[in-house]
Amino acid sequence: MQYMLLIYTDDTTEPAPGTAEFGTYMQRYMEFTQEVKDKGLFVAGDALEKVNTATTVRVRKNEVDTTDGPFAETKEVLGGYYLLDCKDLDQAIEYAAKIPAAELGSIEIRPVMVFD
Structure with missing residues (x-):
């Protein structure tokens, strides 16, 4: 079964690019990606651009409304994802716990609905 592992962090808690801590943090991501x-x-996975690049779209009464930024005010924002093909939820949890951002934010696991 496929599980989407959604990575939520507060940008202010992550190591800053260009620092030694950032290099170590990214190395851990590369190691995790290679492991899965x-x-x-591994089915797919990518990092997302910073939240200030987001656009939210809503359609109300056939009118399209766009808003800069995420759909909700929160400190933790979606920063990336992994799509894994795991045998069950327990295995998905095992791998979600290995994602480096799990130590700084949270990983939401969602089973992927398959339409036949």
């Missing part, structure tokens, strides 16, 4: 690829679990 080696185990045959």
Whole structure:
């Protein structure tokens, strides 16, 4: 079954690019990505641009309304995702706990609905 692992963090808690801590943080991401690829679990995954680049779209009464930024005011924002093909939720939890941002924010796990 496929599980979407959504990575939520507060940008102010992550190491700043260009620092030694950032290099270590990104290395951990590369190692995690290689692990899930080696185990045959990786389907897709990417980091997202900063939240200030987001646009939210709503349609109300056939009118399209766009808003700069995320849909909700919160400190933790969606920063990236992994789509893994795991045998069950327990395995998805095991790998979600290995994502470096789990130590700074949270990882939301959602089963992917398959339409046949």
